Structure formats: C-alpha cells, structure tokens
Amino acid sequence: MKAVNLVGRKLNKLKWWIIGWLGKGLVDLIFGTTRIRTVDFEKVRKQVETRKVILAFWHSRLLMVSYLAKGWGGAALVSGSKDGEIIAQVLERQGHETIRGSTTRHGAEALVRLVKILKADIRPAAVVPDGPRGPRFKVQPGIVTLAQKTGYPIVPISYSARKIKVFSSWDRFILPYPFTEACVIYGRLISVPCRLSKEKQESYRLILEEELNRITKTADRYYGHRID
Secondary structure (H helix, E strand, O other), rough: OOOHHHHHHHHHHHHHHHHHHHHHHHHHHHHHHHHEEEOOHHOHHHHHHHHHOOOEEHHHHHHHHHOOOOOOOEEEEEOOOHHHHOOOOOOHHHHEEEEEEEOOHHHHHHEEEEEHHHHHOOOEEEOOOOOOOOOOOOOOHHHHHHHHHHHOOOEEEEEEEEEEOOOOOOOOEEEEEOOOEEEEEEEEEEOOOOOOOOOHHHHHHHHHHHHHHHHHHHHHHOOOOOOO
C-alpha cells in the first residue's frame, strides 16, 4: 500500500510539473508574439525598479502581468484551490515564489508568511485583490494590510488586447490571441501609512479599487471592448 501511495504521489507531482511547463509555454507563446503598448510606466518606473512594490491586478488580467514580471523572483499570493494550483505551477516556472492562501482559506497565515518573506529579502509582491472567487472587481482588504506591514507601495496594473477570448467565468477572464496587440496601463502609486484607523483602511481599499477599475476600463475602451 505504501508503494502504491508513493507511486501515486510521484505521478501527481509529474502531472502538475507538466501542467506548469505547458502553461508557461502557452503564456510565452501568446505574449512573446504580442505587440505590447505601455502606458504611464514612467510614473512608477523608479519604484518598480527597486523591486519594493506590491503589484495589484484583477483576477481576469493576471496572465500578462505574470509574463511581464517573469524572472523578477517575485512572491505571489495564490489561492489554495485546484485553479490556484495551476496558476501556482505556471508562476513557479516563471521564477516566482508562491504563497498559498486566500480571503476564504488560510488567508491570515498566508499574509503573515508573505510579510516575512518580503522583510527578509527585497522582491516584488503580486496580489490579486478580487481573487479567488470574487466579488469581481472588488478589492479585499488584505492587500492594504500587506502594504501597511511591509511599507511597500501598491502599483495597480491592468491590460486589454485587440483580439481576446472572454470566458464566462465569474471573473470574465480574458485570453488574448497570439500575434495581437495589447495595451498595458499602470495606475498611480498608492502609498499606505503603517498606522491607520479602520475608516482610513477602507478609504485606501476604495482608492485602489477605483484606480484598478479606471485603468481596466481605459484599456478595454482602447480596443472597443465592453466586458460586463
């Protein structure tokens, strides 16, 4: 029985290893052939180059952000679900470290671990503030706490593309076609003080939510998309 279980674990590990490399290959194919237009990066360039940033992006727009940050050695908060496992496998093949947890499962433990990682070693963090199950385009408060604890400012980022497949999932996930054109928009830098009242924490949460929605809608309008 132990031998059977051992073989099963090895096969499962191999399965996820293959999924990770196939996923990375797909992301490389799509965005390696994409003509990427960048908007407002110069406004946040200095901070991004220090790597002391928290990249914030909606669940539906994570593919290109993971590609642009490939090789940065970032630390990403990823859901512990099966869908999150696929994302984690791809991110790890891109050179990122993943911390498993979400607002609904092991979130507090994951946040504590992420803070420790960022304090021990300078690297960017990546957080999907409306994951893993929404509500869509609504920021959960954990990212504000992360910014408070680390002193890292938040950089909102979003994108859209000329030719995309929009899935019927809760997040309306978008998948650009290869050889298309994309527009990546960086939002304004959001620095969060380390000490805040609950009311102020909520105000920063809303500021981030409004900024992410602004740049996402701007990117979609650029290509005439209206994703409801």
